[in-house]
Amino acid sequence: MRYLYLTLFFVVSFSCRGQKINTRKSNLKKFVLCQCIYNGVPEKSNLLKSDGSAAMYVQIGNYDIEYYEEAVEFVKNYLVKAENRYNSKTKANLTIAKCINLYESKELEEFIENFEKR
Numbered sequence: 463m464r465y466l467y468l469t470l471f472f473v474v475s476f477s478c479r480g481q482k483i484n485t486r487k488s489n490l491k492k493f494v495l496c497q498c499i500y501n502g503v504p505e506k507s508n509l510l511k512s513d514g515s516a517a518m519y520v521q522i523g524n525y526d527i528e529y530y531e532e533a534v535e536f537v538k539n540y541l542v543k544a545e546n547r548y549n550s551k552t553k554a555n556l557t558i559a560k561c562i563n564l565y566e567s568k569e570l571e572e573f574i575e576n577f578e579k580r
Contacts, residue, residue: 486524487574493519493530495565497537502557529577536573540564 496516503510520530541560548556564570 489519489523498561502541
């Protein structure tokens with residue numbers, strides 16, 4: 463019986479730790495998405511300027527500020543590269559499409575994995 467409780471304790475402990483790491487990664491991905499939208503829109507509306515969503519993910523996040531600064535640079539570099547990959551027949555900016563694709567990209571997963579290794 464003692465072994466059963468001990469085993470159960472370890473299983474619950476490790477599953478909670480995994481959940482915390484996944485939440486942490488998820489929040490960083492959401493921060494990157496917010497930054498992508500903010501930096502990708504050429505003319506900022508008052509709503510976009512005052513939204514504050516990215517700041518919320520920093521406040522609830524578990525990374526040092528340097529990580530978020532690196533993430534902002536990562537987003538800016540991505541948007542520069544994405545400019546040539548996304549062409550609109552109507553000359554639309556396609557920011558939302560760029561940012562959704564970034565959010566789901568292997569490139570972002572690798573970027574975040576590098577954070578987790580530090």
